[in-house]
Amino acid sequence: METSELEQIDKTVKGWLRESRDNVLRKIDTRLTVNTKTSRRDLVTNIDKQNEKFLVSKIREFDPDAKILGEEGFGDKVTSSEGRVWIIDPIDGTMNFVKQRNHFAIMIALYQDGVGELGYILDVIGNRLLSGGPKLGVFDNGQPLAPIENTSLKDGLIGLSGPMVLNNDFNMVDIAEKSLGMRIYGSAGIDIISVLRGELVGYISYLKPWDFGAGKILCETAGLEITAIDGGQLGMLSSTAVLLATRNAHRDVLTIVGK
Amino acid sequence: METSELEQIDKTVKGWLRESRDNVLRKIDTRLTVNTKTSRRDLVTNIDKQNEKFLVSKIREFDPDAKILGEEGFGDKVTSSEGRVWIIDPIDGTMNFVKQRNHFAIMIALYQDGVGELGYILDVIGNRLLSGGPKLGVFDNGQPLAPIENTSLKDGLIGLSGPMVLNNDFNMVDIAEKSLGMRIYGSAGIDIISVLRGELVGYISYLKPWDFGAGKILCETAGLEITAIDGGQLGMLSSTAVLLATRNAHRDVLTIVGK
Structure with a gap:
């Protein structure tokens, strides 16, 4: 994908994330509906589901031909990396979300034929967004990421x-x-x-x-x-x-x- | 100690903490002098020491008759809990401070004859202060602490x-x-x-x-x-x-x- 196109997508995704964060924060003090999935430590809440539906609907509207792989299953059944694939985690760290209302993230990725184009990790409570990709570089709340020391x-x-x-x-x-x-x-x-x-x-x-x-x-x-x-x-x-x-x-x- | 006296002390200690936090943040991006104490995981930096000296000098001026127990040894040798004793940790979580510049705290406590009167834990980067004591109650950034559920x-x-x-x-x-x-x-x-x-x-x-x-x-x-x-x-x-x-x-x- 072209850099100019990615810049346009980047702007759009950041708008979804802002809206998605606002939605989550608005509901964070309400009583959650919590269900277990594979074990007592594998949780899903109504907010995970609502947020995935929200993101899926935004992606469908913006990029109707792409496939969507979402943790809670509101996207598509994705079995191949061909084409454009969006991957979303509406609430990463659901246990933290349920027990702490803190230390959880919203994540979105865009791959083209298995190659990563754009990635987003939003620390919702810390209000910190790591974003970017190989053609744009990595940004920490909009600032270029500081170089990482090669520590052992x-x-x-x-x-x-x-x-x-x-x-x-x-x-x-x-x-x-x-x-x-x-x-x-x-x-x-x-x-x-x-x-x-x-x-x-x-x-x-x-x-x-x-x-x-x-x-x-x-x-x-x-x-x-x-x-x-x-x-x-x-x-x-x-x-x-x-x-x-x-x-x-x-x-x-x-x-x-x-x- | 009387509640009115504790309220006065509380105001004073919060002032020290604000100043102490400002001092630490001002130096946080400078090169630290790091020394090991008992092991390679037990660290002390120039900022731990400077901050303890700062807090000791404030306490000495405010409460000259009290004893001070500080992690880095700039206070007194305290072997008894008699009288008024201030306990300070100028940087708690020094490993995090050194390696993360995040997830560390400044802590101050005041005991009278072994009984706790006032306690302060300041998350420096999160800018969150837990404070109070039995006569004042516990406060989270100045607001009464939410009741804690008795979770198993x-x-x-x-x-x-x-x-x-x-x-x-x-x-x-x-x-x-x-x-x-x-x-x-x-x-x-x-x-x-x-x-x-x-x-x-x-x-x-x-x-x-x-x-x-x-x-x-x-x-x-x-x-x-x-x-x-x-x-x-x-x-x-x-x-x-x-x-x-x-x-x-x-x-x-x-x-x-x-x-």
Whole structure:
């Protein structure tokens, strides 16, 4: 896609996000309808659903020929990365949303034939938007993102998934011990913002396309590595343990995972 | 101490905190001088020291007869809880401060003969101050703190210390698994604010008097339980594993610790 076209889309998506954030904030103090999905820790609320419907309707109107992959299923059944695909997570970190009314994100990504074009991660309460893509660059609330130092694992804090630590999946305990400390924030979006801003040297979690779709585009544009936990390529429709990190921390983690 | 006197002190301390925050923010983008203390994860910076000196000088001027217990040692050697004792942590979460320039707190507590009178926890970047004590009540940025639901462990998120999880101290893995999820934020002040605001049902970590001094006063006033991890009383000068939580989550954690 052309840069001028992407700039136009960028402006439009930012408008949806502002409206979407306003909608969520307007309802945040109302009683939520909370349902469990695959387990007592996998939640969906009426606001997740309303927000996905809102975003799907905006995308349909703006880009009727595209496919939409949404966490809550109001988009299309997407089985191929061909064409233009929008990926949306209406509330990332739903547990945080339900229990904290804080530390959750709205995420949108646009891929063309499997190649990332635009990514958006909005920290709703912090009111911080990370946005951009390979042709536009990465922006932090509209300002060019500060360069990210290529810090190694032993010199940085790492964001991890709580369950992966408790199960010691992929030697996660060793990874945490090698670092200066682990942090557990409970939202891929919030964790990925922290890595992009240099607050964490990396992040590891089991993720679905809507969890990493925007982050993959922003991380790759910002010079971070993002792969499966074994170093394998991460396709747009993958569902796997994901490692995103500075180049040095990525190499350090792969060494420990491979032990 | 009389309520009117405490109100006067409260106004004064809030002024120190505003000035202290301004000082820290003014220097936050300068190159820090970082030194390790007991380990590579136990840090102190020039700003910790400057801020402690600043607060000690303010307290000395305001309350020359009191003793001062400061993390960085610019106060007095305090071995008894007699009289008026100020406890200060100039930067709580120094690792976060150094690596993230975010998620750290300034904390001040005032005890009289071992009884908490006033506590202050300031999230510097979030610009959120939790303040108050038994005679004034607890305030969240100047507004009365919202009532805290008495949520049980299985229905809430719990804040833990990373090292305690990795070592499975006191069955920490079981505690995390019983909850809806663990969160690791890396700063006692930030964690205690989260518990006071109902975002976490509890927090567990090894703590020193400057880590829990203010939090103990605020938590007790807000109806939370705060004890040693075995349920034992937490004295003002204790240095131990601390558990603070809603009454129900406190009982749930003690059951698991005692297994």
